Amino acid sequence: MAKWLRDRVAAVWPPTAALLGLLALLEIAVALGWTPITIPAPSGVAMEFGQSGADLAYHIVPSILATVAGLAIAAALAAILAGIGASWRRANGPVMTFGVLVDSTPLIAVAPILIVFVGGGMTLHIIVSATACFFPLLIGMTRGFRAVEGTADELFHVLAASRWQRLVKLALPSALPYIFSGFKIAAPLAVLGTLIAEWMGAERGVGIMMIYAMFSFNAPQVWMTIVAVCLMAIGGYGAFALVERIYLRWAGLEEAPT
Amino acid sequence: MTSPVDTTVDTPDWRALPTRGQRAEARIAAFWRFVLRVVLGVGILVALWGGAIAFFDVPIFVAPGPWDTWQAFLEQGDRLFGALGFTLTGVAIGLALAVAIALSLGVVFTLSAPASRALMPLVIGLRTVPVLAVAPLLIMIFGRGQGTTIATVVIVGFFPIMVNAMRGFRSVSHTVHELFHVTGATWWQLLIKARIPFALPFFFTGLRVATTSALLSAMLAEWLSGAPGIGRLIYDALGYRDMPLMFAAVALSMATAFTIFGLATALERRLAR
Numbered sequence A: 001m002a003k004w005l006r007d008r009v010a011a012v013w014p015p016t017a018a019l020l021g022l023l024a025l026l027e028i029a030v031a032l033g034w035t036p037i038t039i040p041a042p043s044g045v046a047m048e049f050g051q052s053g054a055d056l057a058y059h060i061v062p063s064i065l066a067t068v069a070g071l072a073i074a075a076a077l078a079a080i081l082a083g084i085g086a087s088w089r090r091a092n093g094p095v096m097t098f099g100v101l102v103d104s105t106p107l108i109a110v111a112p113i114l115i116v117f118v119g120g121g122m123t124l125h126i127i128v129s130a131t132a133c134f135f136p137l138l139i140g141m142t143r144g145f146r147a148v149e150g151t152a153d154e155l156f157h158v159l160a161a162s163r164w165q166r167l168v169k170l171a172l173p174s175a176l177p178y179i180f181s182g183f184k185i186a187a188p189l190a191v192l193g194t195l196i197a198e199w200m201g202a203e204r205g206v207g208i209m210m211i212y213a214m215f216s217f218n219a220p221q222v223w224m225t226i227v228a229v230c231l232m233a234i235g236g237y238g239a240f241a242l243v244e245r246i247y248l249r250w251a252g253l254e255e256a257p258t
Numbered sequence B: 001m002t003s004p005v006d007t008t009v010d011t012p013d014w015r016a017l018p019t020r021g022q023r024a025e026a027r028i029a030a031f032w033r034f035v036l037r038v039v040l041g042v043g044i045l046v047a048l049w050g051g052a053i054a055f056f057d058v059p060i061f062v063a064p065g066p067w068d069t070w071q072a073f074l075e076q077g078d079r080l081f082g083a084l085g086f087t088l089t090g091v092a093i094g095l096a097l098a099v100a101i102a103l104s105l106g107v108v109f110t111l112s113a114p115a116s117r118a119l120m121p122l123v124i125g126l127r128t129v130p131v132l133a134v135a136p137l138l139i140m141i142f143g144r145g146q147g148t149t150i151a152t153v154v155i156v157g158f159f160p161i162m163v164n165a166m167r168g169f170r171s172v173s174h175t176v177h178e179l180f181h182v183t184g185a186t187w188w189q190l191l192i193k194a195r196i197p198f199a200l201p202f203f204f205t206g207l208r209v210a211t212t213s214a215l216l217s218a219m220l221a222e223w224l225s226g227a228p229g230i231g232r233l234i235y236d237a238l239g240y241r242d243m244p245l246m247f248a249a250v251a252l253s254m255a256t257a258f259t260i261f262g263l264a265t266a267l268e269r270r271l272a273r
Helices: A002-031 A042-051 A053-087 A089-104 A107-118 A122-145 A150-158 A163-199 A206-215 A219-251 B020-056 B066-075 B077-111 B113-127 B131-142 B146-170 B174-182 B187-225 B230-239 B243-271
Strands: none
Touching: A002 A042, A002 B113, A042 A053, A042 A219, A053 A089, A053 A122, A053 A163, A053 A206, A053 A219, A089 A122, A089 B243, A107 A122, A107 A163, A107 B187, A107 B230, A107 B243, A122 A163, A150 A163, A163 A206, A163 A219, A163 B131, A206 A219, A206 B131, A219 B131, B020 B066, B066 B077, B066 B243, B077 B113, B077 B146, B077 B187, B077 B230, B077 B243, B113 B146, B131 B146, B131 B187, B146 B187, B174 B187, B187 B230, B187 B243, B230 B243
């Protein structure tokens, strides 16, 4: 245990030191007046968090809701399509083509058409967020559903396992690592999708707060909203990483190399 | 019982092998099949679109049919392609800068272990962050012109190129490394003759990822900054409710995105072998 801790510390301290060093450098540069007015000191951004924290809390709630909803819808859709692709071989090609098509469509180009049909409210944010994070989920689930080993499959067949036992004891455990890694990629993308949709217009949302701060040339506030969005994305990634770790510990498996 | 020794070796009959010409013909046939499939797919899509517009009797200021869009495309072609050219120029300059910065930083990180240990986790960590979110900030710094587009493309393209190039520089196999060491090669020779050739496939993968997201981020930056590219054109058309023009611009940008995606994928497949 002590060795594990020491390894951990040895891996963590250089990037932490580099980050703190960069922040200190920026702070000094701003104090000496070397930077343009658009780059505030890190302490200024931290103070902005204290000053307009209430505004940020007001704006970030619908953003989080839209991100979660978009992620859930994309996950459900990806699960259905990947399930179809896995159980019916011939459907796999079209499903993948559809995924690539969705992925390579420039969101910014399609969003105005969506605005015409669904308006600029929460529905738009959820749809754009779901579109942004759909592809990694589809890939993760498709690979997951195929990950059952042939020998294990035969063993279950020989032991006359029921369909339910197959699903719970064979298919799910072998699929979960892929599904988790899909979710870990998708969560930051869903945040980005929500942000882009909110830039186009929203009543409440961290994206529209960012745009207002930009138009009023409030540099610390722009930085603050950007940091908040980054924290949202890291939080999403971290949540799925945590669930994955808990699952692995519960199942008594080794930590998968990422 | 002396059967003649079977001397036939299991080689394929050379006359049955495809010649270069036949192989080329097969490839051309595959290409035409692909074109046919694309034309068929687009045709079905356009037919559905036109049918839906005609069936539900949608007025032109809500959504135009294919024919009105085509008219707008013909009438305002100069404007559309001018805007597209502006955007693509920004994308090209931005990608070139991103490649230069990413590769030089990648080389530094590969050669210096302390720098890599201190900064690589930060770079990897930044990958989980939506870098596109800094676009409003770039507008404040670089103003409302081509500069913002270029900066956005650089920031978005930098990470995939850099991370993949690093992975490639590291992928030099152990035996090759030892051979270079035994023959007394300098770090420079190791870099030029082993690390860079080994890194090429990884580099092209990174470039493909960067290229496909570059157009989207450039359009996004223009739309926020107001630079006269195709991203802005779409929103201006939406603002004036000039729906045929907007649909034409959307169709043009989607076609460009698919072309870039296809070209980058094909290039990666050809060059990464």
